[in-house]
Amino acid sequence: RALEGETVTHVLVTHGHSDHSPLATPLAQWAGCKTYAKNCGVPTAKGELGSADDLGFMPDVKVGDGDVISGPGWTLDVIETPGHTCNHLCFGLREENACLSGDHIMGWSTTVVAPPDGDMGDYMRSLDKIQSRKFDTLWPTHGDPVRGREFVDHFITEYANHRRAREAAILDQLRAGQSSIPEMVKVMYAEVDKRLHPAAAMSVLGHMIELIKTGVAVSPDDKPTVRSHFELVKTPV
Template sequence: MIPFVRELEFEYGRCDQVSPLIRRVIASNPGPFTYTGTGVYIVGRGEVAVIDPGPDIPEHFEALKAALAGERVSHVLVTHHHLDHSPLAHPLAEAFGAKVHGLPAPADHGEAASPGLEEGADRRFRPDVTLADGDLLSGPGWTLEAVTTPGHTSNHICFALKEENALFCGDHIMGWSTTVITPPDGDMGDYFASLAKVRARNFDVLWPTHGAPVREVAPFIDAYVAHRRGREAQILEALGAGFTTIKAMVPSLYATVDPRLHPAAAHSVFAHMIQLVREGRVVTPGEPGLESEYRLA
């Protein structure tokens, strides 16, 4: 079982000091993929970085501007190009004379257009500054390191706060839920590799964009990986029991999950299936697809 952390004390639009160097403002966009809403992090005092400014909601934009009044925003950082993370990045940067840092949305957008799949993609997202793994961004009393973590999306990037041995982990790891992997942009093999990369860094705390911080980091990531491996085993078991399509197996694999999440769950199963085909454990005629038929190798 994943030791989820779901308790969170907050008020929409309020700026809360959550650590010596970190403040948080939560947008009023709760939902099945955003939990209580998008948590925007402000790092530092006086000269600050803002991480994942969030959705284009006027009252949220005003709350951010109020929280940042009298301060200089030196960096606006975006973990990835989904509509609950990046749309306010450029408006906020323009309001404060800053530049947007991150990785651009994939050129082919690589994401299914089906309804019910997350919050949707900000397909036009392009940062002013494209980051590489290990790049350092700093201000008075704070240093952030770019940590590339593809998997949830191909352009997902986390930010390590050196002074607190903390990681702003976007949607890579979420305290309240597992992360959706939606092919073709999302990739399960990349996701496992990125989880191992974060696990090896021995962070003291993870700050997800949605929900509460994770403070027991190593056991939480281990449980996250175990959950994925368990889901993989369930898929193989379903194939062994005669299920041949993703559509047929999702209702039983996700029987305890909100049915609104079943379309996204199907894409996570698809991501597992692609990886199982790569590994030669499952076969399918032609290229793997969401509607393909599969069998054990």
């Protein structure tokens, strides 16, 4: 009904999670057009929480950083923003200086960065990348739009600050001798509905893997999970 009287020429997919990509191919077939995305992403490890990838999805046209998709009266710049997933894309609408931000920046909550597909270091760099574009509006796929250049800048800064605050809290837990992610979550997310603790644990794991990459923490497991144990190597300067 929403498309009555309209012509759909492109179906754009920000990433392959199961709440995003499953309708893409049927919609494109109905409209007689093609799907556009980077690729299908990486499956979440069995038993780990996270939005399962739609592994049956593969775009008709693969696009990446710097590609341009256009039509009558609109021009979209493809912006690679890995972090939430390895294949996440945002799309910059030139005519409105707006960003279709997918799950990279949501309007109602912060984004889960869940390994193995999610990467916290990539995520923080991608936030900087979008912030540097100085968009006037963010159109997320979850939550309300973020409007006004100054507010967009502030919103992204607060997004990054939230992740830094979580990292600081994890370091405090490690300094106190806590080595278990589920036990950390009980303290760090004490005010959060316990039903969300498994998702919180995945974000903590994302931070922990980044701390291991930067030499701040260590785990005896080559491929750490939320059930692994961790310890502090050194306090970052």
